[in-house]
Amino acid sequence: MTKKEGEPSAAQRIDDLRSQIAEHNHRYYVEDAPSISDAAYDRLMNALQALEADHPDLITPDSPTQRVGAAPLAAFDSVRHAVPMLSLGNAFHREDIEAFDKRVADTLREAGMAGEDGEVEYMAERKFDGLAVSLRYEQGSLVRAATRGDGRTGEDITSNIRTLRSVPLSLRGKAPEVLEVRGEVLMSRGDFERLNEAQRARGDKVFVNPRNAAAGSLRQLDPRITAQRPLRFYAYGWGEILGAVRGAKGDRPSTDTAQAQLFGQEDGLAGLPRDTHAGMLDWLASLGLPASPGRKAVRGVQGLLSYYDAQGGERGRLPFDIDGVVYKVNALAAQAVLGFVSRAPRFAIAHKFPAQEETTQLLGIEVQVGRTGAITPVARLKPVFVGGVTVTNATLHNEDEVRRKDVRIGDTVIVRRAGDVIPEVVGPVVQARPADAKQFVMPDTCPICGSAIERPEDEAVSRCTGGLFCAAQRKQTLRHAASRKALDIEGLGEKLVDQLVDSERVKTLADLFTLTAEELALYDRMGRKSAENLVAALHDASTPELGRLLYALGIRHVGEATARDLALHFGSVDAVMHADEAALLQVNDVGPVVAGSIIRFFAEPHNREVVAALLAAGVQPRSPQRPSQAGVRLAGRTFVLTGTLPNWTRDEATRHILSAGGKVSGSVSRKTSYVVAGEDAGSKLAKARDLGVAILDEDGLKALLGQ
Numbered sequence: 001m002t003k004k005e006g007e008p009s010a011a012q013r014i015d016d017l018r019s020q021i022a023e024h025n026h027r028y029y030v031e032d033a034p035s036i037s038d039a040a041y042d043r044l045m046n047a048l049q050a051l052e053a054d055h056p057d058l059i060t061p062d063s064p065t066q067r068v069g070a071a072p073l074a075a076f077d078s079v080r081h082a083v084p085m086l087s088l089g090n091a092f093h094r095e096d097i098e099a100f101d102k103r104v105a106d107t108l109r110e111a112g113m114a115g116e117d118g119e120v121e122y123m124a125e126r127k128f129d130g131l132a133v134s135l136r137y138e139q140g141s142l143v144r145a146a147t148r149g150d151g152r153t154g155e156d157i158t159s160n161i162r163t164l165r166s167v168p169l170s171l172r173g174k175a176p177e178v179l180e181v182r183g184e185v186l187m188s189r190g191d192f193e194r195l196n197e198a199q200r201a202r203g204d205k206v207f208v209n210p211r212n213a214a215a216g217s218l219r220q221l222d223p224r225i226t227a228q229r230p231l232r233f234y235a236y237g238w239g240e241i242l243g244a245v246r247g248a249k250g251d252r253p254s255t256d257t258a259q260a261q262l263f264g265q266e267d268g269l270a271g272l273p274r275d276t277h278a279g280m281l282d283w284l285a286s287l288g289l290p291a292s293p294g295r296k297a298v299r300g301v302q303g304l305l306s307y308y309d310a311q312g313g314e315r316g317r318l319p320f321d322i323d324g325v326v327y328k329v330n331a332l333a334a335q336a337v338l339g340f341v342s343r344a345p346r347f348a349i350a351h352k353f354p355a356q357e358e359t360t361q362l363l364g365i366e367v368q369v370g371r372t373g374a375i376t377p378v379a380r381l382k383p384v385f386v387g388g389v390t391v392t393n394a395t396l397h398n399e400d401e402v403r404r405k406d407v408r409i410g411d412t413v414i415v416r417r418a419g420d421v422i423p424e425v426v427g428p429v430v431q432a433r434p435a436d437a438k439q440f441v442m443p444d445t446c447p448i449c450g451s452a453i454e455r456p457e458d459e460a461v462s463r464c465t466g467g468l469f470c471a472a473q474r475k476q477t478l479r480h481a482a483s484r485k486a487l488d489i490e491g492l493g494e495k496l497v498d499q500l501v502d503s504e505r506v507k508t509l510a511d512l513f514t515l516t517a518e519e520l521a522l523y524d525r526m527g528r529k530s531a532e533n534l535v536a537a538l539h540d541a542s543t544p545e546l547g548r549l550l551y552a553l554g555i556r557h558v559g560e561a562t563a564r565d566l567a568l569h570f571g572s573v574d575a576v577m578h579a580d581e582a583a584l585l586q587v588n589d590v591g592p593v594v595a596g597s598i599i600r601f602f603a604e605p606h607n608r609e610v611v612a613a614l615l616a617a618g619v620q621p622r623s624p625q626r627p628s629q630a631g632v633r634l635a636g637r638t639f640v641l642t643g644t645l646p647n648w649t650r651d652e653a654t655r656h657i658l659s660a661g662g663k664v665s666g667s668v669s670r671k672t673s674y675v676v677a678g679e680d681a682g683s684k685l686a687k688a689r690d691l692g693v694a695i696l697d698e699d700g701l702k703a704l705l706g707q
């Protein structure tokens with residue numbers, strides 16, 4: 001390595017990396033609140049390892065490359081681990097795994113322990129992303145639980161661990177006198193989301209990922225809090241094991257490593273499946289401990305790599321986060337030969353998956369307009385490589401989500417991309433927030449068309465109100481308007497709508513009615529004949545029933561039936577356009593939500609312009625009944641309704657009668673003109689018969705109404 005003038009020396013860089021890593025270790029292990037992604041941390045660690053490899057003289061025992069975790073918090077009692085809890089070597093690339101396998105195979109060959117074909121047998125396991133704990137059972141009862149801490153000394157979390165249902169308080173069957181079980185405590189992603197939701201609702205701290213939530217939950221001073229947290233435990237190893245399993249005298253105190261006891265002693269541990277790691281895990285399971293699921297014995301480097309690929313494929317479907325897989329030489333005698341380095345065993349390695357989370361900068365928040373006018377805030381990110389792709393933006397779903405996550409423009413944010421799931425902003429790194437970070441403000445107007453953006457009460461989504469005008473909504477609006485229940489324009493299919501909009505020939509609904517057969521014939525897949533047919537269909541559609549036209553406008557919450565009722569009630573587009581809330585609420589089935597939506601729609605000048613343009617283009621809606629004509633039709637006649645009509649409700653029938661100038665009464669008398677009887681009609685029908693009053697069914701009433 002050549003050093004240029006002005007560059008920091010290796011010693012300085014090592015120093016700098018060590019202090020950064022120490023700071024991150026503290027945040028991660030002690031505060032359960034990391035401020036950088038694991039991938040970023042791993043990069044710092046790799047940089048330090050590389051520098052130390054080049055300058056072995058600069059390695060000190062207190063370097064983070066030589067130690068595990070962080071010292072335990074004074075708030076907990078300390079527990080000294082009888083057998084240290086180590087970390088694992090990390091590998092990201094196939095070549096690293098090939099090198100690992102070769103090292104193992106070579107060492108075992110030298111020791112005369114190679115298998116017949118020279119292939120090493122491994123136990124492959126998932127690497128759960130939680131935190132390591134050690135559970136100590138004496139005479140089969142759980143007596144102590146501890147965190148890993150710095151590997152030698154951990155925190156006493158016995159009362160917290162006792163609240164985990166997956167941890168047996170006493171072992172099944174014949175347990176040894178002392179058994180230390182090592183495993184991982186974790187939280188599922190679903191439980192993590194729910195916990196954060198609840199934390200947020202209470203205004204409490206939210207966790208950045210399930211691992212930190214698990215760690216924070218386990219390292220509580222009040223076990224009642226831990227008890228409420230949905231934590232699980234999986235066993236993947238063991239520490240100290242002492243004493244006979246079957247009857248043998250177990251008073252053989254030893255501080256040797258578990259491995260030494262397992263291999264070195266002829267008696268005392270009779271009955272232990274002491275030859276393989278796989279056998280040990282099965283034995284732990286037989287004692288009632290939840291042994292790590294998904295584990296598998298494999299052979300050779302091919303076996304390792306195909307396990308890695310299989311788990312990588314399954315990763316997204318597992319309820320828990322796994323950040324890689326772990327390979328362990330299966331034969332315990334071989335493990336003993338391979339031994340340990342300062343912070344990790346030499347017989348095992350973690351093969352990590354590409355990071356699903358990364359930190360980057362939130363450059364801005366823009367809004368996108370969907371086909372239905374929904375406005376979605378989108379995070380513009382400094383490009384970041386995560387989950388195997390470079391991510392430059394991520395959805396923030398809606399305004400509430402931005403508030404809930406409290407992400408601000410300028411923040412360092414955690415970005416997650418898991419599997420094929422679209423990238424998402426998990427949250428900000430609050431510690432790294434610059435003073436000038438800005439809150440997101442939902443714009444007042446649509447970035448596409450300039451119409452007002454509104455957020456209806458009780459809805460999470462803001463919308464562009466320029467439904468008839470907005471370019472983002474054009475295709476959707478036209479497709480809807482052409483549909484059978486709306487203007488029923490035969491021959492105006494999806495493909496043609498796309499072409500008409502893309503060529504900018506049709507910008508609004510009104511433009512449709514200016515199309516000529518000559519120009520239509522120029523579009524793809526449009527013959528002369530079909531162009532002429534379409535123009536004829538457009539001509540037919542230019543005198544729609546008013547209800548169909550109102551439905552065709554695509555006003556939110558205004559379905560076919562409501563549109564018909566509006567037409568019946570108001571009689572003209574103009575009247576609907578100018579109706580206030582009180583007037584709208586008079587209409588059957590129109591409540592405040594629908595009324596609000598209609599008012600917002602027509603309040604937008606762009607929409608009114610399009611309606612005006614429609615009328616100017618020759619569209620002439622037909623009113624269902626001119627109130628003036630119909631008003632006389634039933635004038636002076638009194639109706640009584642009884643029973644259930646097949647199609648109309650009592651209210652609907654009443655409205656039809658009233659709007660045709662008739663009266664509706666509750667009781668039958670000689671003055672009654674008609675009794676309209678439906679199914680299950682009762683005494684009123686009988687009375688009508690007695691008095692000789694005319695009786696109608698629904699069809700009869702409709703005929704009378706001229707429908």
Ligand SMILES: NC(=O)c1ccc[n+]([C@@H]2O[C@H](COP(=O)([O-])OP(=O)(O)OC[C@H]3O[C@@H](n4cnc5c(N)ncnc54)[C@H](O)[C@@H]3O)[C@@H](O)[C@H]2O)c1
Pocket residue numbers: 024025027028029034035036037038039041042068069086087088090125126127128129130131132133148183184236237292326350
């Ligand atoms: N973001 C940060 O600021 C920050 C800070 C410190 C550490 N970290 C993260 O922590 C990692 C280092 O932590 P580490 O030293 O605990 O190493 P590690 O998490 O990479 O690997 C060792 C741990 O893996 C766990 N494990 C899961 N499944 C296992 C299995 N089947 N068998 C054996 N062990 C299994 C155990 O808890 C064990 O302690 C870094 O790679 C980084 O991802 C992040």
Ligand SMILES: [Zn+2]
Pocket residue numbers: 369446447448449450451464465466470471472
């Ligand atoms: Zn718009």
